[in-house]
Amino acid sequence: MFFEKIQAKIKTWEAAERVVAQWQVSGETVVFTNGCFDLLHYGHIHYLAQARDLGSRLVVGVNSDQSVARLKGPDRPVKDEQTRMHILAALASVDVVVRFDEETPLSLIECLKPDFLVKGGDWTVGQIVGADFVLGRGGKVLSLPFVEGFSTTNYVEKILRTNDK
Numbered sequence: 001m002f003f004e005k006i007q008a009k010i011k012t013w014e015a016a017e018r019v020v021a022q023w024q025v026s027g028e029t030v031v032f033t034n035g036c037f038d039l040l041h042y043g044h045i046h047y048l049a050q051a052r053d054l055g056s057r058l059v060v061g062v063n064s065d066q067s068v069a070r071l072k073g074p075d076r077p078v079k080d081e082q083t084r085m086h087i088l089a090a091l092a093s094v095d096v097v098v099r100f101d102e103e104t105p106l107s108l109i110e111c112l113k114p115d116f117l118v119k120g121g122d123w124t125v126g127q128i129v130g131a132d133f134v135l136g137r138g139g140k141v142l143s144l145p146f147v148e149g150f151s152t153t154n155y156v157e158k159i160l161r162t163n164d165k
Contacts (some may be wrong), residue, residue: 009089009097013111014096016059020112023057029141032114032130034061034069034105037084038077043120043146045091048146051118052093059096059112061105070103084149104129115139 011019020030031054037044052058062085068077077084081099089097098109109117109130117134123143125131131141 006086006089009095010085011096011098013098013100016096017111019096020057020059020114024113024115027154028057029055029116030057030112030114030145031055031057031116031118032059032061032105032109032112033118034063034100034108035120036063036072037078037088038072040084042088046117047120048088048091051116054116054118054142057095058093059114060094061097061108062088062097063103064099064101067101067103091160106130106133109133111163113137117141118144120144134163 023030031051033048033051035044037060048058048060050107062081063071063077065077065081068081087101088094098108098112102108106129108136110133114134116139117128117130118141120126121143125143128141128143134141146162
């Protein structure tokens with residue numbers, strides 16, 4: 001029964017658009033963020049909790065496997081998109097998870113029309129895809145503080161170095 005609750009958080013674009021609109025009509029504030037979330041680590045958990053604290057609901061856009069490979073290289077992702085989406089959906093801070101195939105989430109952001117758009121501190125507000133759209137609708141765009149020492153790429157490199165020994 002609990003697994004079904006996790007799966008229910010994973011939505012198509014159309015279902016996510018409907019639920020976000022319902023929340024907003026009810027006066028709830030919707031926060032959107034996105035990423036690959038290949039190897040979920042403390043930095044991700046901290047960042048997602050901070051994002052959720054900004055509003056009533058948190059929607060997470062997840063790059064598809066093909067999108068991650070285009071962005072990060074042919075050996076990525078480490079975990080397939082279904083695994084990554086289910087791990088995110090299992091987090092209490094996350095209300096909806098939705099996959100996108102493009103290299104950027106711009107079309108998804110335009111579809112969902114979030115009140116807040118956030119990324120981690122390794123992104124400046126000017127670099128955040130969709131910032132102009134959200135700001136143009138009266139929303140807010142934030143770059144949340146980066147937690148130093150946590151990087152999926154660094155973890156992958158460490159695993160590869162360990163296996164080479």
